[in-house]
C-alpha cells in the first residue's frame with residue numbers, strides 16, 4: 001500500500017507546492033488538512049478545492065473556531081498568559097489545536113507521517129512536532145521547507161511549471177500568522193529592530209492616534225470566562241470577536257517586541273491582539289478583587305511559567321496539565337462585571353462589581369463605618385520587621401571585622 005502523509009495546509013503558495021513536492025520526494029500520497037482557527041480569508045471549501053487541484057488525494061477541513069476559543073484561548077485568558085510580559089501566545093496556542101486535527105486526520109486516512117510548512121528556525125516546528133510525538137508517538141514528522149529543500153524560489157518555479165492554481169506573483173514582504181486570538185507579523189523591513197512598523201503592517205487594529213469617540217464596555221465573567229458583553233450573552237468565540245472589533249477600532253493591543261525564541265534566536269515580532277489584550281486586562285482586574293492575596297501572588301508566577309511552557313511547545317506536557325489544574329482552581333470565584341473604556345490604544349478599567357468579591361468596603365473606608373482596628377497595626381509591624389531587624393543588628397555589630 002502506498003504510504004500516506006497528512007499535511008498541515010493553509011491554502012497558500014508554500015503548502016500548495018508542498019503537496020506535489022512531498023509526493024515527488026517520497027512517493028507518498030498527500031492528504032491536506034486545513035483548520036479554521038478564525039484566521040479569516042478564504043472559505044474552507046475553496047481551500048479544499050485548491051488542495052485537491054494541487055494533487056492532494058483527500059482534503060480534511062475543520063471549523064475549529066469554537067474549539068480554539070473554548071479550549072485554547074480561554075485557558076490563556078485564565079492564566080493571563082503573556083510571554084516575556086508582552087505576547088499573548090497567538091501562534092503558540094493555535095499549533096496544539098492544529099496538531100489535534102492532524103493526528104485525527106492521520107488516523108482517519110491511515111497516514112504514517114505528518115508534514116508541516118515550518119522552517120527550521122522557528123518555534124512552530126517544535127510545537128507541531130512535540131505535539132505530534134505526544135499525541136501520536138508512532139507518527140513520523142517531515143517539514144519540506146526544512147527537510148526537502150523547498151525554498152521560495154523553487155516553490156514559485158514548481159507552481160508555474162505544474163500550472164498550480166495559486167498566485168505566484170503577489171509578493172508579501174512579511175511572514176504573517178493570524179487567528180481569532182491575534183495576529184503576528186515578522187521578517188523583511190522589521191528585521192532592523194530600529195525600524196518602526198509602517199501602517200500597512202496592521203490589519204486587526206486602527207491607528208490609535210486618531211481614535212473614534214471612547215467606547216465603554218461592560219464584560220461579565222463567570223469563573224474566569226467572559227459570558228456577556230453589555231448584558232448580551234456571548235460564547236467565548238463571540239466575546240473575542242466582538243472585542244477584536246471594538247478594541248481594534250480604538251487601536252488597542254498593538255505589541256512590538258524582540259522575543260526569545262526557543263531555538264536561541266532573538267527575533268522581532270509585531271502583534272495585534274485587541275480582543276485578547278482587552279479580555280486579559282479585564283480578567284486581571286476582576287481577579288484583583290476576587291482572588292485572595294497569596295493565591296494571586298503565586299498565580300502570577302504560575303501564569304508566567306504556563307506561558308513559557310506553551311510558548312516552548314509543551315502544551316500537552318504533564319507540567320502544563322498540572323498548572324492548568326491550579327489555575328482552574330483559582331477561577332472558582334472570578335465572576336462579576338468589569339467596566340472599561342476603550343480609547344486611543346488603551347483599555348482602561350474604571351469599574352468592577354462581583355457577588356464573590358473580597359473587597360470589604362467597611363475595612364477599606366477612611367470614613368465613618370470603618371471596622372479596621374488600627375491599634376493592631378503597631379504590633380503587627382513590630383513582628384513583621386523582627387527578622388530583618390535582628391539580622392541588621394548582627395550586620396552592624398560585625399561590620400569591618
Ligand code: ARG
Pocket residue numbers: 089090091092123124175176177184185186269
Ligand atoms: N513569534 C511568534 C511565536 O513564536 C509567532 C510566530 C508566527 N509566525 C509568523 N509568521 N509571524 O509564537
